[in-house]
Amino acid sequence: MSLYTTAQQACKVLSLHGKVALITGASSGIGAATSILFSKLGAKLILNGRNVEGLKETAKLCDEANKEKIFLVPGDVTDETVVEHIIKESITKFGQLDVLINNAGIVGYATIENTSLKQFDTIMKTNVRAVYHLTMLAVPHLIKTKGCIVNISSICGVRSFPKYLAYCMSKAALEQFTKCTSLELASKQVRVNSVCPGVIDTNIFVRGGMTEEERLQFLEYSKTTHALGRIGTLDEVAQAVAFLASDAASFATGISVIVDGGKHAMCPL
Numbered sequence: 001m002s003l004y005t006t007a008q009q010a011c012k013v014l015s016l017h018g019k020v021a022l023i024t025g026a027s028s029g030i031g032a033a034t035s036i037l038f039s040k041l042g043a044k045l046i047l048n049g050r051n052v053e054g055l056k057e058t059a060k061l062c063d064e065a066n067k068e069k070i071f072l073v074p075g076d077v078t079d080e081t082v083v084e085h086i087i088k089e090s091i092t093k094f095g096q097l098d099v100l101i102n103n104a105g106i107v108g109y110a111t112i113e114n115t116s117l118k119q120f121d122t123i124m125k126t127n128v129r130a131v132y133h134l135t136m137l138a139v140p141h142l143i144k145t146k147g148c149i150v151n152i153s154s155i156c157g158v159r160s161f162p163k164y165l166a167y168c169m170s171k172a173a174l175e176q177f178t179k180c181t182s183l184e185l186a187s188k189q190v191r192v193n194s195v196c197p198g199v200i201d202t203n204i205f206v207r208g209g210m211t212e213e214e215r216l217q218f219l220e221y222s223k224t225t226h227a228l229g230r231i232g233t234l235d236e237v238a239q240a241v242a243f244l245a246s247d248a249a250s251f252a253t254g255i256s257v258i259v260d261g262g263k264h265a266m267c268p269l
């Protein structure tokens with residue numbers, strides 16, 4: 001291949017033109033930022049989230065030229081009938097599915113001494129079981145398009161932290177889910193990867209039980225736990241997701257892209 005052809009291909013980097021992408025948890029945070037970037041990159045979007053007003057807000061911020069290519073499928077992904085409905089409606093609307101972004105997720109704070117089975121079940125149901133179910137139903141359609149999956153995991157899936165027990169376990173499970181399914185689907189040319197963000201300022205912390213004051217303290221403290229000396233931005237995560245979803249990552253499968261300002265490499269001195 002000549003350098004000229006390579007340069008021509010470079011022009012296609014990070015285009016999602018013509019691709020149909022389903023993004024869960026698109027009503028806020030990383031899911032919303034990813035949706036907005038995907039829309040700018042030319043993708044047709046199927047946006048899921050529980051908050052309809054939030055989803056409409058995300059759609060409003062999407063690329064003006066692509067507004068008619070956005071379809072909202074609100075609902076709770078832990079509800080099996082909702083998941084079936086999301087896939088059915090998506091295929092009815094766009095006739096194909098190229099990209100699945102498993103982003104919807106929740107956090108909870110507890111150690112083995114003060115956790116509960118209820119907390120374990122709630123976190124696992126959203127962060128693992130719902131992803132398992134949605135992916136099961138999406139895969140036949142992704143095989144047809146030789147599509148791809150990006151799972152929004154966490155640095156908590158690859159490193160261990162106290163006080164986030166069920167969350168860390170759920171993201172570690174998502175990491176194995178990513179790698180195992182990447183092997184199972186590789187012969188069908190379906191790629192499966194994950195993105196592992198460090199701390200990003202979103203609603204997840206307060207939703208998970210932090211007070212506003214605790215959130216601010218945690219964000220301030222987090223500057224010291226990321227080697228780059230700051231927390232990450234929504235766009236920094238969305239860019240990594242877009243790369244993995246695009247043809248620019250056509251030879252990448254089974255990988256975890258860590259977007260954490262170097263947090264994973266740090267050890268206490």
Ligand code: NAD
Binds near residue numbers: 024203
């Ligand atoms: P967020 O709370 O802003 O967004 C989470 C989204 O998921 C929301 O739209 C929420 O409504 C949706 N959601 C949650 N449960 C759902 C359900 N049962 N059905 C449908 N939608 C549901 O938080 P975020 O930080 O943007 O989180 C997105 C993903 O990023 C999560 O998987 C989270 O674990 C991961 N993550 C976040 C951080 C961070 O620091 N913010 C770090 C690493 C990983």
